[in-house]
Amino acid sequence: MKTNKLSELIRHKYGPIYRIVVAGRSIVVIADQGAVSFLDRDPAKVFSNEEVFTRLIEGVFGITTNSVFVHDVMRQKLFPLVGKWLSHPRSSEDLLQSMDPELVTQLTTFGNSASSSIVNLSELVSRTLYVASCTAFFGPSFPATETLPDYQLIDARLPLLITGMPFVASDAVQARKRMLDRMISFIGSWWESDEEPEGVSTMVLDFLHSMKDAHLSKREAAGLLSLFLWGSQINTWYMAFWLITNIITGHDTMERIQAEIDGLAFQTCKREGTKDHSQTPLVDSAITENLRWATTSSIIRRATKDTQIMFGDAAIVIEKGDYILADVKAVHHDRDIFRTGKLQYRPLSKIGESSQFCCTYANRLGRRCSCKGKSMALLQMRQIVIRLFQLYTVKPISGVAEKAQSPHLRKPNSSLGSLSESSRQFYVELTLRREKLEL
């Protein structure tokens, strides 16, 4: 039985807060909006995600010695810098401006001027976003196209990699080693001589300086940069894939969004309007609704002391060492909160609402949003949709279009942010819109 289905059944039988024991670990699962909000606010500062991030540092980039210190540097030095550069529209817009030309170049490589082309959507999304982001973050000398297959493999094998079990996912273990070696070589000359790599963004230079000041080794610094790159991509690939899939399989939505995008000039990469003056309210509302619908439920914390979580007026006892898993997806799909129904995707009904990241929902639920890259993610999702539909008429290909409506493709069934195998097999037809290119 699928985990989603199982958790639904358990919830139905035992209510929105229950305890399970997995491999000897006691996990308290919470699927209640007040309790999730309480966990996020963490008024007594007792819930830690250090173990999750340390596991990611070890699993995704194989840095096993010194991982607690590396984690501390990441949290205390790197995360504030990510927040400074990417959580506000003002600062992330400059990066988006430098990403846009590469975004268009990459999208153009999928088209064919003589006839339509059939393209794997997951490949289109990941390659376009990855190469454009690498160019903007690390400059033109970064080996973006060469490293992409390794990142895709790491992403696909992530659930196995983070178990840290020996003899599993050996292809992905090799991929992460290659990726780390390339990153070490990329920062190499700078690390030794302070000679800055050409075209590197100020944000990445800030990262490099702060990691050097913290006395990380070159390998550790390369691992953290690789982890940052991975973190900047995985959720965005996943969300952008579902955003485009949902737009093109909803006929009314597609037509109206296409019309909205056709009203924009092609040449300029516009600065974000305020929520009242957004140039693309339909695209924004599709993004917002997609963030609710396709959300992954991966907020995990560990209690550092005996404590309690408030559930209405009741207090749930949590013991030191307990894991708490916030089932955000269950909350986002709760019919009592969102009348849209469980798996309905109705972006057009959301026009006029604020379009601030998943926090639109987080805020409505009384949660704060801890994502430090939220503005960048929003801008990137909007830009890839705008550029894709400016360049092409996009259709799900026949046969697969019906599949797109079938449960295994309609359900975003990942809990880690990586796409399922069936989603990776989703193809679209692209027909070049010559008139747009000639502008």
Ligand code: HEM
């Ligand atoms: C659509 C894309 C994205 C989604 C849905 C998303 C979602 C999230 C969520 C739910 C968290 C909280 C995890 C937790 O509390 O355990 C988070 C944290 C974080 N995100 Fe994102 N994210 C996205 C894109 C990005 C991007 C593009 C970046 C940076 C380039 C980024 C950087 C971060 C960082 C650094 C944190 C950790 C913050 C902290 O613990 O202080 N994210 N993200």
